[in-house]
Amino acid sequence: MPEPRFLLLSDVAAELNVSDSQVYHMVRRGELPAIKIGGRGQWRVERSALEAYIAAKYTETAEWVARNPLVEPDPED
Template identity: 60%
Template sequence: MNDPSPHPLARFLTITDTADVLNISAGQAYSLVRSGELPAIRIGSKGQWRVERDVLESYIEAKYEESRRSSLWNQSDFGNVAEFAFGESHHRTRST
């Protein structure tokens, strides 16, 4: 059996491998890394980005937890109150 995926014991994934795991484009994965949302390190003289497999798994688990909390919040009595809506920012300004 010829498995094209990285060795199961590989500690670090390339941006392309990370994108494949998340089922997103390499550009989207790179954006997650650049923004700091997905921690990564630069390796080698060319400074290629690598994502540690355990960090990626933690990121995925955190996203599941975020989704679960959002779902629970939206099912609560406060889920439809605009001022408390999960993930939305509403800023009030004062006149000076």
């Protein structure tokens, strides 16, 4: 069975191992693209948008690590 194209916010939260509330705030801030569907305006995140978000976070993290190297104390000090 193919994976669904659209995910519930709770599915996204499970994928990212964060709370539903965190995902909701990511969506509301525009950090994670999502759509509202149905009469009650339920949020859905397209799987490809989630994958793009994850890839962007890997890039962002790598850039942060490069700018903030872990400096270990010199053992001879």
